[in-house]
Amino acid sequence: MRIGAAAGSVAVYQAMTRLGHAAGTDFRGSPDLSGAKKGTTVLVLGAGLAGMLAAYELRKAGYSVRVLEYQNRSGGRNFTLRGGDTLTELGGATQHVKFAPGNYINPGPWRIPYHHQGLLHYCKLFGVQLEPFIQVNHNALLHNSDSFGGKPQRYRDIMTDFSGYTAELVAKSVNQNKLDQPVTEDEKQDLLAAMRGWGLLDKNYNYVKSDFTSLRRGFDKPQGGGPDGAPTPSTPFSRHDIMKSGLWEWLSFNMTYDMQTTMFQPVGGMDMIGKGFAKQVNDLVTHNIKVTKIAQDGSGVTVSYLDNNKGGAPGEAKADWCVCTIPLSILSEIEVQAGAPMKAAIQAVPYASSVKIGLEFKRRFWEQDEQIYGGISFTNQPISQISYPSTRYFTEGPAVLLGGYMFGPAAYAFAGMTPEERVQEALKQGSVFHPQYGSEFSNGVGVAWSRMPWSLGCCSMWSEQARKAHYKALTEIDGRLVLAGEHASYIGCWQEGAILSSVSAITRLHQRAIGAA
């Protein structure tokens, strides 16, 4: 039905070609909100992506929309820090960002998987230019302070040796007919061929030092030109060291659906998306409004607020319907007139703390000295990772990298530090990868999400249990109120969750409003 009704040739094509493959996305195009009754009013709370999307589509459908936003800007957690920006956190600590022109850090979302088709759709629609975000870099580094004498190793070396030894183990057990499950002679040959090819095993099914294995892990003396061009192979690590290091974990992480290629980022900073959305709906948004109560009865919704444009004067807004996108961490402290199930759901979801550190250096030493262009180095230290900029490669002058990105205990520890201490600690830990940190550092910024007054955390962390008990109640329309945002989706902590939850929320609200559901 969707296929027939919805739209033009693209939709049909999508339906056709998807028959053969998993679709990869739950997004089916802009929502169909036809038949809206003129004059129906909707109040949207929060001008993040979910709220702005709701405002955009509902106005387009004919609704009268107004958006209330706590901050003095639209975008919500979609934001970018540049030189000249100021960030004040709970407790009052204020950071003045000193990055050089053109440099930035994305404290919130920073990458877009290919299957986040809802977000990609609106990026295209709103003219947001995208460029590839490099997740995997085979020349980046992996580090475990307890392995390899605490020395970081190249991603490609760990990857090659891990595959080699794993394949060797399979080949040996298959060759010795020692598997519990019988492997037929037919499959045995397939398996041996696969292990030899994928693991780069020699004719005896051993993973050994050779030109062959070095064509994946790199040579000690690289291939060159002229009479002295012959390479010399590099020496694999031992199987014991590779397996013990646990560094395979990062290979595994990078295979995750959300980390696969091709990823994207907006050219110039993630807030190009927030700005792209805002360009469409900013005339509907009143900033600096702190919502204090959401009331409703059979005839409509009344939202009470303090108007920080007027020294905190109290005010009220009324509408037929309300789409609330306020993060649950904040909403749980606001009086909401809703049924017990939704109220319980609002209280049931803890929010992740997360910290991101942006460090500006005088030059791209990771490119110039180390041949690392974009991608991520990982460590078991609290900073967890260093992400190199996936833009303006090969340029001279200062550049900003992500010097730390943490969740959980490490994030709480960093949130407890002053911003300056966060930066210093990130410098100390990161220098295990890059001794140049000391001489090349220019300035930095450390953003602790648990200390952002407007979100009190980074994003929702649904447990399986909470999901079972509360998700339905959180997402279903309660009277005249519906919630949207990444917390109202199965794609938590991603912008796509905000988009898909908002599309779902306004589609259902529309059906309710026109009396169809």
Added chain:
Amino acid sequence: MRIGAAAGSVAVYQAMTRLGHAAGTDFRGSPDLSGAKKGTTVLVLGAGLAGMLAAYELRKAGYSVRVLEYQNRSGGRNFTLRGGDTLTELGGATQHVKFAPGNYINPGPWRIPYHHQGLLHYCKLFGVQLEPFIQVNHNALLHNSDSFGGKPQRYRDIMTDFSGYTAELVAKSVNQNKLDQPVTEDEKQDLLAAMRGWGLLDKNYNYVKSDFTSLRRGFDKPQGGGPDGAPTPSTPFSRHDIMKSGLWEWLSFNMTYDMQTTMFQPVGGMDMIGKGFAKQVNDLVTHNIKVTKIAQDGSGVTVSYLDNNKGGAPGEAKADWCVCTIPLSILSEIEVQAGAPMKAAIQAVPYASSVKIGLEFKRRFWEQDEQIYGGISFTNQPISQISYPSTRYFTEGPAVLLGGYMFGPAAYAFAGMTPEERVQEALKQGSVFHPQYGSEFSNGVGVAWSRMPWSLGCCSMWSEQARKAHYKALTEIDGRLVLAGEHASYIGCWQEGAILSSVSAITRLHQRAIGAA
């Protein structure tokens, strides 16, 4: 010594930081050619990258340089076809390229690995802008006509299932203590943890259908927003089918050093590099010169040629030294006055045939319908692969993909067809991936390297035997003549080979010319 002598802080940094890791490149910066005797003349044959680099560096060092080039343009095998271009091959078949403005195909080199530091150095020096080239795309397709009923499968599905079953096999054999080699209890635990984590095994070390494995291979019903947001997992293929398919081969291929991330391509087409080089040295180049003989004696080199600027009139050029970058496929048919070992070497290296097909379609259906942004789909059909453009993602209007790229027998078969037949055959084979081929096709071009009169092939194919017998003689200076080009390197078929061989050749020639070697 190199470290001390050469250059500024970057070189020192490189040396320092390299101590810890394989360097990844044999390039050590622009060659040091100081002390050249004024008035010394060098004749360079061929205005490809090797020849132009030689001309650039030698002139900078103080030599008097002249370059002779057979074609009416500089760049050699570095070239790009755009709408309006014409290509005539042996036998006279002429193709008029009809691509829309901004679209192109690179018939020769098309990607640059991060470790090709020589080429990257000169790109930066000559202002050639680069952007990421996407090699691996987890959402692209893998196809074996004998597997899965001939249906292409997603890269991510094959990757996930292959890892899962491989890990399962290791875990089983380790758990059963059935390996020939003893695995200590300590390593056993490491191995089991690694296999479970990397292979996504369940608590019994089985690879099974679950949300867990679907978070790598993708869901059947994707994660969404709102009440219906719960995903449903996808079903893995059987181990037998995965191993039998041989599709693991492409996973393996993409792990190769030369295929690793981060790769680059010039913005706007590969010939931006050739043009960047040409901008530096084109005043030294005479085009349309067909070299017929290279003679030398103790005092200099004499090159005989036919001047196609003058109706093929014979002519001669003289110099103290000669750098010859003519492909061996052509040079082997020219009279060269050199010692027997070099002459034998020139005859010893066969050249690869290769065919590339560029197909323009009315729209980016691979992006719009299939969510494939850049990257490559592979097949066991003769076309071997389809490479989607790694540029101008999400744009409307016509776009060009690489509809086939083959070496060996498939290349000879395609070279034997008319250009139109090549395109039709690529369309037929490629439609196994994309049924849209039929309705969306606009126009195409098929380049058969064995039929290019100026190279008679794509690049040198050294056998190990030939390398042992002839490489030294090919690359060493013979009297006043030295050869350069990808054929004179261990990085055959890559532009980096041309760069490094040229740097090596002119460094040695310079030493000889100033009497230091």
